Amino acid sequence: MISTNQAEPVVIHVVPPNGGGVDRYVRDLCSVRTGDVIAHVSIDQVVLEQQSPARFDIAGDAPSSANAFDALGVTGSLIHAHSTLAPCRGLIKRLQSSAPSLRYVVTLHDIMFCDPNCDAEEQQARLAFVRAASAVIVPSSYIAALATDQLMHGVPITQIEPGLAHHQTINAQRSAGAPTQSVFPIAIVGALGEHKGRDFLLDVVAALPKDLQAVLIGYTDGQITPGWLVENKLWLHGPFQPENTSALLDAYGCEAVLFPNRQAESFSYSLSDVWRAGRPAWVPDDGALGQRVESAAAGWRYRKDANATEVAALMTDCLSNQAQVIELGQNAARAAERLPSIEQFVNQHNDVYRAHACNIKTAINPIDRPESLPHAEMHLNATFFRAELIRLANDLRFSTSKIVELSGELATLATHYAARGAHIERLDEALINRDKSIAQLIERLDEALINRDKSIGELNARLTRSHALLLATQQAHATDVAKLTDDVQQTLRIAHRFERALSYLPRFLRRWLLGRADKHNPLNSA
16 A cells, blocks of 8 residues: 555546546646546446556446445545546445545536436436535636526535646647648637537638638547648648647737637637637637636627628628737737636645545555556547647558559559550550451462462463474474475485486587576576
8 A cells, every 4th residue: 555645635536538628627637636546437447547656557347346445446535526427426426335424526527517418317317416516616607607507506616717837838830731821810729529610610611701711720520630621711730739729820820719619618728728829719609718708808709699601701800900809819818827827726626625525544555457558548648649649640641641642653553554555455456457467468378379370370281382382393394304305305316417417418508408497497587
C-alpha cells in the first residue's frame, strides 16, 4: 500500500471515455492533483488511471464486484462524477456500497442531466443522481440556471469556470497543401460533428460571398486530413493541439471565429482559446456561448433559429467594419485574461473537496498486474489522443498523397498500356495483312508456276514440232543434195563424154558447135 501524504483528499474522478471538454477539465485538475485517480467507465469495462506513476489497468470485474474498492484497487476520500449517465452512476453506487460514508460531487459538463430526448425513467434517474450529490459544480451561469430550474430544491450549486493554461507561444504553420496566397478571414475551431453544426456550417459557407474564404482549424466527420471541405471556400486544417489555436489563427490570417453550434453549450473551451488569441466570435444566442459573448462584449450573437443566409449576411456585414472587429477582439483578449488560471481553477475545487471528503484513509493499492495497458493513454488521454490523431492524420495525408502520386503513375502506365495495346493491335493487323499478302503472293506464284509449266509445255510442243519440221527439211534437203550431186555427176559425165567427142571433130566444126551451144545456153542469154 502506497501512502499519499498530500494534504488534499484523494479524489476518484469517474468519467465517461469520450474525451473532449470533460477530459481537458479532468486533466487540468490532475495536472496539479497528481495523487487523484481517474476511473474511465464504459458500459462493460472500467479502466483505472493512476497519475504518479502513470499507469492504466483494467479494474478487474469492478462493474459487478461485491467489493468495488478491492476490484478497483483504489480507495479515496471523495468521488467526483463527471457524467450523469448510467455506467458512471452504477460504478458510484457500487463504490458507495463498499464505503457508505463515501460521498460524491458532480460537475454538470453538459445538458445531458436533463436531456428531454431520453425516456422519463432515465431522465428521473439522472436528476435523482444530481440531487443526491453532496455538491453540484457547474462551469457557467447558463448551466447554473438550468440546474436550479430542474432540481428545484436546495442542492448547493457552485460555479467554477474552467481554467485557462498559459502556454508558450508556438510558431504553428498552415497545413500542408493549404493555399499560401489565400487569406481566411473566417475560422471555425474544433472537431465538428453534427451537434456542433457541421451541416449548418456548410450551408453558411455556401451562402458567403465568393471572395470570403473560411478555414476549419480541426476536423469533421468523414475528413481529418487537410484539404478543401468546400472547393475554394472552406479549407480543413486537420487535428491540432489547443495551445496552437492562437498561432494557427495568425497563420491563416483569421479575423473572427464562427461557432455554428445547433445545441446549447455548457461552457466551450474553444471559445476561451479563441479569446486568448484576441479574436471575436459569432455565436448563437443560446446556452453559455451566447451568455459569455454578451457578458464580455467579445463578439456577435445570431438567433439560434437563424438560417444560413442570415448568418452569412451578418458575418459579411461584421467583417466590413474593421474598427468593430478590432475593438471586439480586444474585448476578447481582456475576457481571456479574466479567466481563472489552472491553479485558481484547482483551488476552487479543493475548497469543494475539503468540504465533502470523508475520513476514509487515503491510499492507493498497487494493481497486482505485471504491466499496465500499453496503449490506453493514447485513447483515454485526449492530449495523447490528439497527438496520435495528428500523427495518424499526417500519415493518412502522406498515404493519400502517395496514392494520388501512384494513381498518376498508374494512369500513365494505363495510358502506355493502352497505347501498347493499340500498337499491338496495329501490329496484329499488319501481321494479318502480311499473311493475306503472302497468301495472295503464294496464290499468284502458284498461278505463275502453272502458267510457266503450261508455257513450257506449249514451248516444248512447238520445239518438238519445229524439230520434226527441221528434221523433215534436213531430210528433204539431203535428198535434194543427193539428187543434185547425182545430176551434177551425170552432167559432168555427159560433159566429159561430150568433150571427148568434140575432141575427135575437126576444129572448125568443134568451134561451130561450141558457139552454137553458147548461143542456146540460157545462162548466157540471161
